[in-house]
Amino acid sequence: MVKHVELARRNKQFTLTSWQTQNGWRPVSMARADDVYFWDANGKRYLDWSSQLVNVNIGHNNQQVIEAIQAQAAKLTYAMPSLATEPRARLGELLAEITPDGLTKSFFTLGGADAIENAMKIARLVTGRQKILTRYRAYHGGTFGAMSAGGDPRRLANEPGVPWIVRLHDPYAYRSPLYDGRTRDEGDQALIDQMAETIEYEGADNIAAVLLEGYSGTSGIIQGEEVYWRGVQQLCDQYGLLLIIDEVMSGYGRTGKWFGVNHYPWVKPDIIVMAKGLTSGYVPLGAVVVSEQIAAHFEENVLWAGLTYSAHALACAAAIANIQVYRQQDLIERSAKMGQVLRAGLVALAEKHPSVGDIRGTGLHQVIELVKNRDSREPFSPFNQPMTEPMQKVAALLLANGMSTFVKWNWIFCTPPLIINEAQIEEGLSIIDKALMLADAYTEG
Ligand SMILES: Cc1ncc(COP(=O)(O)O)c(C=O)c1O
Known part of the structure; x- marks a missing residue:
């Protein structure tokens, strides 16, 4: 045990971790990784059921990507962003190809949060308007503006945040009172009606953009379903608001399409923000991809944005190689197919375990919501509260049985790498099965 314990001790002594007290940090170590697994410093194997931070979409230790990074490193590692490079040009071309029609030019960042910052800045520069509409149940990153834009309660530590964010309510059909006594479609419509009211109250002339995750994540x-997304697009058209779609988590095959928003072909984003699966974490990179009209605006107007590491050559090379891997291995279709296998397994678990209240998602992007009581829907761990005993035990058992994933409040996330096969999905489901058995003991009614 000494190897792992010693590594954790040195990490804790000399470095800070995110989103928790340092005392509460009990890190698992990670010494090497391959395919859908990683190993700690003692050699214990974990099934990576979350693709780390839902970013290692192509799986670990992909030789094609590693060799592309090595080849780029041997040629050119860094050029300042005002210079032209081959990997930057090629990646720009590829992003124009794979993003929805009309999106033509990319601005490169280091990850998701700074891409969100720049997308909001671009929307405000282009429109001359100030406000951005976002959702309460959304996460857009940990930098100051992005943290304000996200409604995720982590932002409460950052309040009042930037003053020009206005938050909308969410299509949380399982819990929102707006859906009580209504069909799913009626609830979605009620939410859109409320959004229209918000736009009127805030003054459409003050609103630059609506910022939504293409497919909700963390x-x-x-x-929302079809009614919701049709409503969003219609309101953007009616009031002349730009639509920024955050695909940081939902992009790159996560939901069985290239981008989450591809599930709604009538939605026409003006800006798409991406990171995570763009490079699957092999090198950090984010991008803001804008429409032809927005790009045209900056032909004559200064783009007041910049980063020393924008369009880093190694990161661009990693992204190009990733896109080749997605294409060559048909990973987008594979996610849709394996997603059905995963979903069927989760439905079977829901039938067996009274602690399962809801299952949501599509492709390899699914979550299980655990409840004390299926009728009252009382969650095991309430929103924004420390995890209660049953959820702590569930999380500990998953880990002990060799599964690494997110357990947050009363949710277990199921977002494995897109290369996962049926046997590995079975392996994951059987670990979750045991944890749900433990949770069942805490149910009532
Ligand atoms: C939807 C979404 N947007 C933005 C971000 C922020 O990305 P990053 O952590 O790379 O800054 C995340 C991270 O989880 C995310 O899920």
Whole structure:
């Protein structure tokens, strides 16, 4: 045990971790990784059921990507962003190809949060308007503006945040009172009606853009359906608001399409923000991809944005190689197919375990919501509260049985790498099965 314990001790002694007290940090170590697994410093194997931070979409230790990074490093590692490079040009071309029609030019960042910052800045520069509409149940990153834009309660530590964010309520059909006594479609419509009211109250002339995740992620995979998305597009058209779609988590095959928003072909984003699966974490990179009209605006107007590491050559090379891997291995289709296998397994678990209240998501982007009581829907751990005993035990058992994933409040996230096969999905489901058995003991009624 000494190897792992010693590594954790040195990490804790000399470095700070995120989103928790330092005392509460009990890190698992990670010494090497391959395919959908990683190993700690003692050699214990974990099934990576979350693709780390839902970013290692192509899986670990992909030789094609590693060799592309090595080849780029041997040629050119860094050029300042005002210079032209081959990997930057090629990646720009590829992003124009794979993003929805009309999106033509990319601005490169280091990750998701700074891409969100720049997308909001671009929307405000282009429109000359100030406000951005976002959702309460959303996460857009940990920098100051992005943290304000996200409604995720982590932002409460950052209040009042930037003053020009206005938050909308969410299509949380399982819990929102707006859906009580209504069909799913009626609830979605009620939410859109409320959004129209908000736009009127805030003054459409003050609103630059609506910012939404293409497919909701870390806030609980809370997704509106067709009525919702048609309504959003219609309101953007009616009031002349730009639509920024955050695909940081939902992009790159996560939901069985290239981008979450591809599930709604009538939605026309003006800006798409991406990171995570763009490079699957092999090198940090984010991008803001804008429409032809927005790009045209900056032909004559200064783009007041810049980063020393924008369009880093190694990161661009990693992204190009990733896109080749997605294409060559048909990973987008594979996610849709394996997603059905995963979903069927989760439905079977829900039938067996009274602690399962809801299952949401699509593709390899699913979440299980655990409840004390299926009728009252009382969660095991309430929103924004420390995890209660049953959820702590569930999390500990998953880990002990060799599964690494997110357990947050009363949710277990199921977002494995897109290369996962049926046997590995079975392996994951059987670990979750045991944890749910433990949770069942805490149910009532
Ligand atoms: C939807 C979404 N947007 C933005 C971000 C922020 O990305 P990053 O952590 O790379 O800054 C995240 C991170 O989880 C995310 O899920």
